[in-house]
Amino acid sequence: MDAAALWQRYQDWLYYHEGLGLYLDISRMRFDDAFVATMQPKCEQAFKDMAALEGGAIANSDENRMVGHYWLRDPDLAPTPALKQEITEALDQLEAFANKVHAGEIRPPQAAKFTDILSIGIGGSALGPEFVAAALAPEAPPLAIHFFDNTDPAGFDRVFERLGDRLNSTLVIVITKSGGTPETRNGMVEAKQAFADKGLDFARQAVAITMPGSKMDDLARSEGWLATFPMFDWVGGRTSELSAVGLLDAALQGIDIRSMLAGAKEMDAATRVPDLKANPAALLAIAWYFAGNGKGEKDMVVLPYKDSLLLFSRYLQQLVMESLGKEKDLDGKTVYQGIAVYGNKGSTDQHAYVQQLREGVPNFFLTFIEVLKDREKPSVEVEPGVTAGDYLSGLLQGTRQALYENQRDSITVTLPDVSPRSIGALIALYERAVGLYGFLVNINAYHQPGVEAGKKAAAAILELQMEVVEALEQEGAPLSLPALATVLGATDKTETIYKIVRHLAANQQGVVLEGNPSDLSSLKASLS
Numbered sequence: 001m002d003a004a005a006l007w008q009r010y011q012d013w014l015y016y017h018e019g020l021g022l023y024l025d026i027s028r029m030r031f032d033d034a035f036v037a038t039m040q041p042k043c044e045q046a047f048k049d050m051a052a053l054e055g056g057a058i059a060n061s062d063e064n065r066m067v068g069h070y071w072l073r074d075p076d077l078a079p080t081p082a083l084k085q086e087i088t089e090a091l092d093q094l095e096a097f098a099n100k101v102h103a104g105e106i107r108p109p110q111a112a113k114f115t116d117i118l119s120i121g122i123g124g125s126a127l128g129p130e131f132v133a134a135a136l137a138p139e140a141p142p143l144a145i146h147f148f149d150n151t152d153p154a155g156f157d158r159v160f161e162r163l164g165d166r167l168n169s170t171l172v173i174v175i176t177k178s179g180g181t182p183e184t185r186n187g188m189v190e191a192k193q194a195f196a197d198k199g200l201d202f203a204r205q206a207v208a209i210t211m212p213g214s215k216m217d218d219l220a221r222s223e224g225w226l227a228t229f230p231m232f233d234w235v236g237g238r239t240s241e242l243s244a245v246g247l248l249d250a251a252l253q254g255i256d257i258r259s260m261l262a263g264a265k266e267m268d269a270a271t272r273v274p275d276l277k278a279n280p281a282a283l284l285a286i287a288w289y290f291a292g293n294g295k296g297e298k299d300m301v302v303l304p305y306k307d308s309l310l311l312f313s314r315y316l317q318q319l320v321m322e323s324l325g326k327e328k329d330l331d332g333k334t335v336y337q338g339i340a341v342y343g344n345k346g347s348t349d350q351h352a353y354v355q356q357l358r359e360g361v362p363n364f365f366l367t368f369i370e371v372l373k374d375r376e377k378p379s380v381e382v383e384p385g386v387t388a389g390d391y392l393s394g395l396l397q398g399t400r401q402a403l404y405e406n407q408r409d410s411i412t413v414t415l416p417d418v419s420p421r422s423i424g425a426l427i428a429l430y431e432r433a434v435g436l437y438g439f440l441v442n443i444n445a446y447h448q449p450g451v452e453a454g455k456k457a458a459a460a461i462l463e464l465q466m467e468v469v470e471a472l473e474q475e476g477a478p479l480s481l482p483a484l485a486t487v488l489g490a491t492d493k494t495e496t497i498y499k500i501v502r503h504l505a506a507n508q509q510g511v512v513l514e515g516n517p518s519d520l521s522s523l524k525a526s527l528s
């Protein structure tokens, strides 16, 4: 396509949202009019499906749940007055709580004010809060945030060391929708122990965000924690950033949560428009469809040219991959859907893996996230007439151009700034794009049946560990791995048993493994 035709295509496809100052450019995805014509009827159906979902249909039929994250930012749209009230009350309560914490009216027993937050959660109960903290927390927030988002003991220790003596002024926020996620429970148990070791009263510094009636809810209430905030069953983990899950952490850090919600609400209105060209989420969804042939054949590489948006791709990984990565479609047909997402930030990645993007295997499409505003204060010139921000902008344009010349397609989302409003809008844009794409490819974007298998297998391994220790206790004498497996009646699990004893032996957990580590048949396990 010559320069004039490309400029025309750019103008034809550039979407601009006036209120939000947000642009979306899909002109560098090389679809043609015939493709758009085939997508029109599919989009029309997707708009109808989305309207039904927003109206309170059971969109997550497996879990028999409504899907209502859109109501969080516009409670007037909630299907019943009771739901509307629940949403507004929860928001008012969490805001009042954050204000009281800031004012020192809610304070820890042994300090004048809370200084730090320890946010414990995983998946949807961590990724949004982490992304938003990195993007929006001020340099000197009223409370500094730290995360447990795993069950890695060394990870816990690192955070404890960072908190040091400030544990007595740390507010612990345990976030778990289901209330039963083991990694989160483990983080909470470790935090409780750390508090006990320092003679601190955990309950008076702890808050839970969970579904009413969950295990965590019961625990928090029975132990008299400072507060509990509801996570609604109609909000999925990966779309929960604009519920209490993300908003409490954000408010406590001094982030303007009403602006985040307002930005999301405005974007929701724009992505509700049943007209492909006027709907940025639909434009994104058809661009993804085009890139991967409606089958996720190409990966989505997400490159924000802004340090503070570094975690956006990690946040999107869950939103996109857990929503779209499905074996079966809505008719029960095996389809193996999904779109793989990865990315870091520009221009940093240009010095890392853009070489492969430009010349290597063409199995991806790019999404550039551009931010128009470089910084708050004026910039110095790094060369005559040129600032560091000009470089960042030039590098983005240059990379987009160089990739396009080599048949590598890209989308560009341009934000006016990194502000609560823009970030709220960006989150809402992708939530809706994922929802619409799910309808386009006929899958349920709101469940995650595949996640259970690994969890069940892990639980079985921990059960086997208990049996291994019991067997070693009873046997007394050192046992070879096959002998141990025989005693346990689990000769089909020798490898698992080996890994259990190797891990126990490496961690002073009372098990010794003697022999030559490179000759597994020589190994013998016993209790120390």
Ligand SMILES: O=P(O)(O)OC[C@H]1O[C@H](O)[C@H](O)[C@@H](O)[C@@H]1O
Residues within 6 Å of the ligand: 122, 123, 124, 125, 175, 176, 177, 178, 179, 180, 181, 184, 237, 238, 322, 448, 451
């Ligand atoms: O918030 P929780 O119930 O603890 O769940 C945390 C995460 O757990 C699971 O692995 C789900 O697949 C995720 O969607 C969820 O975000």
